[in-house]
Amino acid sequence: MDFSKKVEGTRQLGAEFLTWLMYRSLANEGILATQLGNVDLWFENSVTFVSPLAGGEVNILKGEAPAEGKEAHVSIRKGKQIEQARLSVTFQSKRFEFSFSGPGFSITSAKVPAVLGEDESMNVLERFELLASLEDIVRSLYHGFLELRRDARKWAEECKRFDEWLTAQQETTD
Amino acid sequence: MGALSGRISPLACSVQGEVEDWKKAMDNLVRYRFQPFDPKSGKTQSFGWVLLTDPFSTEFTKSAIYFGEDIVGLTMRMDSVSVPASQVKLHLGRRVRQELAGSGKESLPKAELSRIKEDVIAELMSHSLPTIKLYEMVYNARRNRLWFFGKAKGVVTTFVELFNETFGLTMTPDSPFSVARDILSAKEAEKLLELGETGFVRPDA
Numbered sequence: 022m023d024f025s026k027k028v029e030g031t032r033q034l035g036a037e038f039l040t041w042l043m044y045r046s047l048a049n050e051g052i053l054a055t056q057l058g059n060v061d062l063w064f065e066n067s068v069t070f071v072s073p074l075a076g077g078e079v080n081i082l083k084g085e086a087p088a089e090g091k092e093a094h095v096s097i098r099k100g101k102q103i104e105q106a107r108l109s110v111t112f113q114s115k116r117f118e119f120s121f122s123g124p125g126f127s128i129t130s131a132k133v134p135a136v137l138g139e140d141e142s143m144n145v146l147e148r149f150e151l152l153a154s155l156e157d158i159v160r161s162l163y164h165g166f167l168e169l170r171r172d173a174r175k176w177a178e179e180c181k182r183f184d185e186w187l188t189a190q191q192e193t194t195d
Numbered sequence: 196m197g198a199l200s201g202r203i204s205p206l207a208c209s210v211q212g213e214v215e216d217w218k219k220a221m222d223n224l225v226r227y228r229f230q231p232f233d234p235k236s237g238k239t240q241s242f243g244w245v246l247l248t249d250p251f252s253t254e255f256t257k258s259a260i261y262f263g264e265d266i267v268g269l270t271m272r273m274d275s276v277s278v279p280a281s282q283v284k285l286h287l288g289r290r291v292r293q294e295l296a297g298s299g300k301e302s303l304p305k306a307e308l309s310r311i312k313e314d315v316i317a318e319l320m321s322h323s324l325p326t327i328k329l330y331e332m333v334y335n336a337r338r339n340r341l342w343f344f345g346k347a348k349g350v351v352t353t354f355v356e357l358f359n360e361t362f363g364l365t366m367t368p369d370s371p372f373s374v375a376r377d378i379l380s381a382k383e384a385e386k387l388l389e390l391g392e393t394g395f396v397r398p399d400a
Binding site for chain 2: 022027028030031032033035037038040041044073097098099100102124125126127128129130131132133141142144146148149152153156160163164167170171176180183184187
């Protein structure tokens with residue numbers, strides 16, 4: 022199969038990854054275990070839900086912690102998945118904030134921790150080492166997702182837990 | 196939103212392979228450096244490498260392009276001149292009226308109109324200043340990662356070719372598939388194609 026077809030044929034995994042991240046973050050008070058160690062991850066002020074069905078209805082939720090609200094719960098229950106979100110990640114005392122597109126697997130508008138290089142050269146070096154660290158964190162989270170997603174039994178169990186968690190959330194917010 | 200300051204919004208890619216001959220790559224930087232053009236020459240675009248920290252310099256010393264031991268930073272500079280179609284139309288109308296008045300004819304042949312139009316465009320171009328566009332690039336050779344700060348399809352295509360000609364390397368933009376291939380293996384990533392869509396929760400609960 023042509024490489025571009027493989028890319029297009031797996032874009033949905035990016036949205037699944039983001040949706041799973043939201044569940045794991047909210048269900049575990051922001052703490053996610055990765056190969057690198059525990060990561061503190063939160064969904065910030067913008068979340069875009071898209072229906073995977075043809076014609077994909079789009080729901081853009083903005084405001085304070087929109088992923089925690091009733092509208093987000095309803096969107097997930099309707100089968101929508103998160104294609105884009107503003108996230109914050111804290112790892113080893115370094116805090117990053119960025120927008121992440123699941124289908125594009127792209128980081129945009131990233132705020133990396135303050136850089137205090139002695140000159141411009143050091144600043145560039147430090148900024149891009151920090152960006153690479155952020156990519157490592159995201160890849161480590163994605164690895165965790167893929168390990169579950171590729172195992173039918175583990176994935177079914179994960180979805181069951183997701184469903185139970187969502188039901189509990191909806192009972193609380195109703 | 197660039198490489199040097201502010202929020203970072205790159206097109207992130209994995210680079211395949213390693214630079215085999217850095218001396219040759221440095222020579223290629225000079226070969227493919229940005230060279231200004233004179234709009235009067237009829238040329239409408241020019242692109243090439245300039246320093247990351249100075250878009251008017253092509254002094255590619257090691258200390259100017261290396262940031263630390265593994266990071267190479269450069270900018271692809273692209274200059275172009277263009278004349279708005281509305282301006283061409285105005286000046287063309289004036290020239291056609293002059294030609295008709297001078298010749299006493301009622302209309303001009305199509306070939307003559309084309310020639311006048313070309314003259315008008317060339318004349319307007321020669322009075323235009325090129326627009327400068329800068330697209331930064333940071334390449335981490337140790338991590339095989341590259342961040343490019345341009346997203347328009349045509350610009351990315353030009354950049355990929357320029358990078359390949361200069362460093363002899365190809366790149367793959369990040370996607371759920373390509374990143375899975377980096378993390379797992381090509382064989383394991385292929386298996387992802389067989390996964391069906393997932394429904395996380397029961398729709399009727």
